[in-house]
Amino acid sequence: MNRDQVFKVQAYLDGELTRSEAAKLEEGWLTTEAGNRLLEELRWTKDVLGENPPLQSVPETREFYWSRIERGIISAEATPPRSNLLVMDFFRRWLAPASGAALVCLLVLLAIQLFEFSPAGTANGQLARVESPSDAMDSFSFENKAEKVFVIWLYERPSEPKPEWNYVKDLMIQ
């Protein structure tokens, strides 16, 4: 006899099994001697407990018991609101709007920092634009951010060698 079989017999006795499960149990394990004995024991236990419910004794009289509950209800209704409710109310009325305003202040300060006083225009997307209008000169530029120095270095534009005619001819569509 295992635990599942015991549970199944208990469920059978309490009417919790389906009809097919009950029939299967009746034709199966309950036909054995162990099964039959367990069923009888459980049935006897159930009958005994059902006829003798546990006695709940109340130390006070009925009137005193209910009057105590009534006094509790009345005193709970008369109790002033607790201090943490006051704090929450204060927060809702004053601190929540103030914290919102503080957040807006912070965002405004950040926006001012970004858009008006940003160094080298990197924050607002203003980048350097360097042109070399001369045909003879070209340039490259770089920025040393640590030293806050922007360098444009000019150099002579290398003259491109003229391509060979045969090479050009090869590129052209015949």
Next chain:
Amino acid sequence: MSFPLPASLPGRCFYAFLAGWVLLARPSTAVAEEIKVEAMLVWGTNEDKSKKPDHQPVDAKTAKKLKKIFTWKNYFQEKHVVTTIANRTTKKIELSSECTVEIRELEGAQVEVQLVGKGEPVSKATKPFTKGEWIVIGGDDRNECAWFVILKRL
């Protein structure tokens, strides 16, 4: 159509703050300022002395900064000019008989810097130019020397 004002004091303070910010913050971006610029024509060399007797060594702070970026050992100053450029105007600074730099103050704290060499524009740059920043235009010269036009925003 009327604008719904909040009944509570914090709400009204918040709206007043927003209105104040909108009124005060916008003009601040529109107000332009004149810029003060120091322009220098400098020669970089590995020699101890410049070949031109009128050249003076640059001040220690400038030399230190140049040495952090470039490889030349010594830097000599040929010309030094401090000027102020008014809002949206162009200032032409002649640094030598062959070298002129034109600086135009633009919107948004930007400048347009054009370098003119021997009467021909050789470089034009447009960029933000904030206080303490330098723009250095340079190039190689003969005898492993280099020239620098240094613009400092004061």
